[in-house]
Amino acid sequence: MRSFLSTAVKQGLAAHTALEQLFAGEVPTFMRQDDLNQAA
Numbered sequence: 001m002r003s004f005l006s007t008a009v010k011q012g013l014a015a016h017t018a019l020e021q022l023f024a025g026e027v028p029t030f031m032r033q034d035d036l037n038q039a040a
Contacts, residue, residue: 004022005018005019
């Protein structure tokens, strides 16, 4: 969870906004990009 917030802040997203998206069931764009990069 801490690395999620850290990454969110680095991407210019407010921590509370990232958490709101996470709990709303949305995956922030930067998380999807990370998943694609790891899969490659």
